[in-house]
Amino acid sequence: MTTTEVTPTPRTARPVTQLGDRVFAGSAKGAGILILVVLAGVAAFLLTEAFPALVAPASELPGEHNLAVYIWPLLFGTLLSALIALVIATPLAICVALFISHYAPRRIAQGLGYLVDLLAAVPSIVYGLWGVGVLAPASVGLMTWLNDYLGWIPLFAGPVSATGRTMLVAGLVLAVMILPIITAVAREVFLQAPRLHEEAALALGATRWEMIKMAVLPFGRSGLISGAMLGLGRALGETMAVAIVLSVSGVVTFNLVSSGNPSSIAANIALQFPEASGLGVNVLIASGLVLFLVTLAVNMLARYIVNRRSEFSGAN
């Protein structure tokens, strides 16, 4: 037996790394920091510009009422339109994605996938014009029907707008706009569902739909939530389509089919900004700050939901 001399390595020695590795690590770190800097910059801008409006007495504000009274209807309109869009788009997107990933023949599936992606490429102003020019007049009949037969539900209480420029139509337009992003994300996660688990379900005697319920949907759950939140984020921030479609009166109401609707924060900023001056600008930016915080909260909530059941996610 011989004992070999162990040369003590100095503790301060840096591990050997290749140049390429260092360059990549550095640029990845830089990109990460850049995101934080941009985010901090936006937040700082919003805070400093909103500050005068936050501290000013109500009498000096445009319209001479409290800031909260001004922003609340806008926030309500933002949330309501985004919620309608999400409620309509998510189930539809899941169905389209499932059709593409598990039902359609391969060639049709690919074509359909491209078509859905194409929806995402249409500029939002076009959706807005389509909404006000085509969908709004076309949906008056549907809304009249909803009012006639389901009028006892406060959502459809009426009186029905003659132009069709209602919250329901704005929500529908938003739903079409967020459909591609949710579908694209859902399709990706459905395609990644492990074949192993799909076969396990089939071997137990599951029909195709039961297999999807057992193996595909639970696997894609967190991805679906992420996709829906991306869509919700887009719906919350969408400006032009809502600004063009919605006929605004500033009331807070769940009535989706009447001509009196709250505007949304982003649309309100777009419409008011050109004529705003002085404190008015600060008030609009304060409303933007609220939108920023709401979007942040939505994303954090989604992250929390995704993480809560990570033990069962299949990642371990």
Add this chain to the structure above:
Amino acid sequence: MSKNIEAKDLNIYYGSFRAVEGVNMSIKKKTVTALIGPSGCGKSTFLRSINRMHEVIAGAYVEGKLELDGQDLYGAGMDPVIVRRQIGMVFQRPNPFPTMSIYDNVIAGMKLNNKRASRKEFDETVERSLRGANLWNEVKDRLDKPGSGLSGGQQQRLCIARAIAVQPDVLLMDEPCSALDPISTLAIEDLINELKNDYTIVIVTHNMQQAARVSDYTGFFNIEGTGKPGKLVEMDETKTIFSQPTQKATEDYVSGRFG
């Protein structure tokens, strides 16, 4: 419970490619039948055709007959879903549903078959199946934990418990031990010996010692070359196949001269 399987002139195709040709095989109930042979010889394809799982691949179909106690598994109007509810399967890699607890994994098949079972029936099934799979003592205190947290061997036994929970007529095993360590393999082999009291078992294995240890009958599949269909060369009692096979190819294979 357990039933006989009878294959008559069975050809299995993937599209225009004939993967398996002319299989005639009788599998007796309450026995273990091992299918051995080199890779690509069609033994897994044949196994998967027994519960119509090979149809997962688009364009797959069979010619000939496959009967389960006289019931034509490929008869007109026979739904593969019904076939699979009678013929359970255990796969090469353990595949418990990662989003389900151990408990829910075991009753997954039962929920498909019989959605209105009471909590008590579910509890009984879970205990019976996990005991049947020699897993009960290891997991009884953590039935609500995810199945994916178990070791590989435990996961495979959980998959066996899941398969036997619905009390199938036949249990198919596609190289169930190839992803497991020797200790877990031994546990599964012991389990197979117990399970044959209740079930007809067909097992595909690459491990000839395993085939010799666990099976009563052995079928040897071979392939003449790439692109050619696999064939059943011979089938007999396991001890005959391993000691005095009638075919030269079988003797070469079981004595380790190729494959």
